[in-house]
Amino acid sequence: MNKIDELSVKSIRFLAAEAVEKAKSGHPGLAIDAAPMAYTLWKQMKHNPKDPEWQGRDRFVLSAGHASVLEYSLLHLFGYGLTIEDLKNFRQWGSLTPGHPEYRHTKGVETTSGPLGQGIAIAVGMAMAESRLAAHFNRDGYKVVDNYTYALCGDGCLQEGVASEAASMAGTMGLGKLILIYDRNHITIEGRIESTFGENVKARFEAYGWQVQEVASGENMDAIQAALDNAKADTEHPSLIIVNTEIGYGTAKQGKASAHGEPLGEEALKSMREFYHWDYAPFEVPGEVYAHFEELGHGYAKAEEEYDRMFEGYKAAYPELYAEWVRWHDSKLPEELLNDPRLTAAEKPMATRATSGEILNLAAEYMPNLFGGSADLAPSNKSELKGKPYYSKNDRNGSNVHFGIREFAMAAACNGIMLYGGLRPYCATFMVFSDYLKPAMRMAALMKLPVLYILTHDSIGVGEDGPTHQPIEHLSSLRALPGLYVFRPCDANENISSWKTALALNAPSAFVCSRQGLETLEISKNVDISKGAYKVVEKAGAKITLMASGSEVHTAIAAARILENDGIAASVVSVPCFDLFVEAGKEYHKSLLGDTKVVAVEAASGSEWYRFADDVICMESFGASGKDSALFKEFGFTAENVAARAKILLS
Numbered sequence: 001m002n003k004i005d006e007l008s009v010k011s012i013r014f015l016a017a018e019a020v021e022k023a024k025s026g027h028p029g030l031a032i033d034a035a036p037m038a039y040t041l042w043k044q045m046k047h048n049p050k051d052p053e054w055q056g057r058d059r060f061v062l063s064a065g066h067a068s069v070l071e072y073s074l075l076h077l078f079g080y081g082l083t084i085e086d087l088k089n090f091r092q093w094g095s096l097t098p099g100h101p102e103y104r105h106t107k108g109v110e111t112t113s114g115p116l117g118q119g120i121a122i123a124v125g126m127a128m129a130e131s132r133l134a135a136h137f138n139r140d141g142y143k144v145v146d147n148y149t150y151a152l153c154g155d156g157c158l159q160e161g162v163a164s165e166a167a168s169m170a171g172t173m174g175l176g177k178l179i180l181i182y183d184r185n186h187i188t189i190e191g192r193i194e195s196t197f198g199e200n201v202k203a204r205f206e207a208y209g210w211q212v213q214e215v216a217s218g219e220n221m222d223a224i225q226a227a228l229d230n231a232k233a234d235t236e237h238p239s240l241i242i243v244n245t246e247i248g249y250g251t252a253k254q255g256k257a258s259a260h261g262e263p264l265g266e267e268a269l270k271s272m273r274e275f276y277h278w279d280y281a282p283f284e285v286p287g288e289v290y291a292h293f294e295e296l297g298h299g300y301a302k303a304e305e306e307y308d309r310m311f312e313g314y315k316a317a318y319p320e321l322y323a324e325w326v327r328w329h330d331s332k333l334p335e336e337l338l339n340d341p342r343l344t345a346a347e348k349p350m351a352t353r354a355t356s357g358e359i360l361n362l363a364a365e366y367m368p369n370l371f372g373g374s375a376d377l378a379p380s381n382k383s384e385l386k387g388k389p390y391y392s393k394n395d396r397n398g399s400n401v402h403f404g405i406r407e408f409a410m411a412a413a414c415n416g417i418m419l420y421g422g423l424r425p426y427c428a429t430f431m432v433f434s435d436y437l438k439p440a441m442r443m444a445a446l447m448k449l450p451v452l453y454i455l456t457h458d459s460i461g462v463g464e465d466g467p468t469h470q471p472i473e474h475l476s477s478l479r480a481l482p483g484l485y486v487f488r489p490c491d492a493n494e495n496i497s498s499w500k501t502a503l504a505l506n507a508p509s510a511f512v513c514s515r516q517g518l519e520t521l522e523i524s525k526n527v528d529i530s531k532g533a534y535k536v537v538e539k540a541g542a543k544i545t546l547m548a549s550g551s552e553v554h555t556a557i558a559a560a561r562i563l564e565n566d567g568i569a570a571s572v573v574s575v576p577c578f579d580l581f582v583e584a585g586k587e588y589h590k591s592l593l594g595d596t597k598v599v600a601v602e603a604a605s606g607s608e609w610y611r612f613a614d615d616v617i618c619m620e621s622f623g624a625s626g627k628d629s630a631l632f633k634e635f636g637f638t639a640e641n642v643a644a645r646a647k648i649l650l651s
Contacts, residue, residue, distance in 0.1 A: 063119025125416020
């Protein structure tokens with residue numbers, strides 16, 4: 001370690017410690033002990049602070065997002081625009097330095113992170129995207145896609161199940177340009193990890209198919225750099241670099257759990273200054289350190305200039321490929337897809353999972369950058385892109401992905417794929433297993449990532465598989481997630497409209513589809529569902545309105561006929577997207593519901609329907625094993641019961 005490197009690392013350490021101290025909140029320990037490895041990594045990374053979204057850059061994911069102050073200190077020193085004032089406002093309202101890194105909030109932050117382990121899976125997705133795009137676009141002499149994905153994790157990340165799922169997936173896929181740096185400081189909030197985490201991490205990752213190296217001391221930057229060089233040299237296997245550290249190194253709290261998630265305190269800061277011989281005022285950075293980082297910046301800018309020159313040559317040499325590149329990186333929905341006559345109407349009764357598969361494959365004709373698959377359920381989810389190869393370590397040009405039975409990692413990797421750019425990811429599983437996806441779906445919603453989720457077998461209509469496979473509370477749970485749009489179409493036509501609407505949204509969308517076949521309604525052809533709901537039966541002078549989604553729309557229509565025969569005018573409103581309907585506002589709500597009494601019908605828990613309904617016919621228990629027709633009858637989802645409940649409401 002030369003003098004300027006040593007001074008730079010000290011600057012990172014003190015900026016981190018002082019920001020946490022001023023905020024009286026945060027996690028200084030890992031930021032302090034990981035400073036040498038983070039500096040070494042960022043110093044050699046391919047990136048340009050003057051252009052944070054440069055396509056040719058390496059990607060960095062702070063999986064241990066609680067150490068955000070480490071990343072903010074790096075962003076400040078490397079010249080990404082964060083100021084000392086920003087660091088002084090760490091964790092304060094409206095600051096650019098929130099408690100955990102937030103995508104689109106702070107320049108240079110590649111992903112929101114904090115929920116431990118997810119960052120590893122996000123990095124896996126980024127590495128998948130890099131290899132897929134490189135295989136498609138690169139040509140001899142023109143590596144327009146050529147970068148490494150780095151992630152920094154701690155002991156906590158590797159205890160999470162999603163990290164194991166993701167690591168297994170990365171090893172199987174042979175993601176050789178993925179490098180994970182593990183800050184092993186043996187500390188979590190509750191103390192030393194030995195009582196909870198005694199496994200052989202090296203052997204575990206070797207079993208996954210990773211290259212594994214170990215650095216004895218986190219203070220040895222030469223050894224860290226050598227390990228990075230070795231990792232980059234092995235392009236056949238993802239790499240894990242285990243770096244042994246002491247949390248809060250050089251402070252009075254070194255090696256203690258108290259260094260993890262609370263300010264050091266004045267006494268510990270004083271001891272830290274003495275240990276490092278640091279005579280600068282709080283938040284003061286030596287001038288030669290700023291000069292050093294400015295000089296590094298010239299090199300990063302030069303790297304981008306070289307890339308740009310190469311890319312200009314690529315455009316001239318391969319104009320058709322370049323045109324593809326532009327289309328793949330354009331977020332706009334292709335107009336040709338929207339105007340395709342095959343995407344306008346359907347005739348025959350079909351399960352909405354089946355129509356979803358047809359729509360997906362039609363979309364792929366216009367969107368060759370669709371990239372995804374299922375958690376080992378593609379035949380059931382109808383989520384395979386027909387005629388296209390599967391992505392693997394032996395074929396990077398595949399559009400289909402075998403994610404394996406790894407729902408959480410699948411969804412989190414899709415976030416990484418979306419973040420990387422150039423591909424439109426989707427993933428599929430049974431609706432009941434959306435619980436496994438939920439934390440990653442939440443992250444997608446937070447980041448406004450338009451990932452597509454295909455969730456089939458949507459209700460007690462699953463039938464004989466019984467209550468373990470019949471989603472009850474899941475619709476309510478997903479609808480409660482801000483920024484996620486949940487579509488539950490009643491037929492093939494609504495499914496078409498749902499896909500059209502979702503593909504145009506700058507947000508994640510979930511398609512909740514039936515296992516059983518559903519009749520196609522005449523009124524649903526070419527319907528506009530941009531406001532989430534519309535009338536499928538409209539009766540003048542209606543005294544009651546029946547609301548429903550999915551298969552229960554058909555039950556509501558049949559119930560309206562019964563009521564009509566009894567002299568009661570009833571309208572029926574289909575709600576393919578509850579979330580869009582809520583957003584449509586009270587005026588639109590009134591235009592559909594008027595001053596009528598309202599009964600909502602849905603074969604799920606249904607609590608959210610009370611926002612609009614006077615009575616809700618829903619699931620108030622788990623389901624059961626049996627024929628779907630028997631289950632709908634036994635649990636009250638019949639036209640006769642809906643009509644009877646409506647009459648009671650009107651009496």
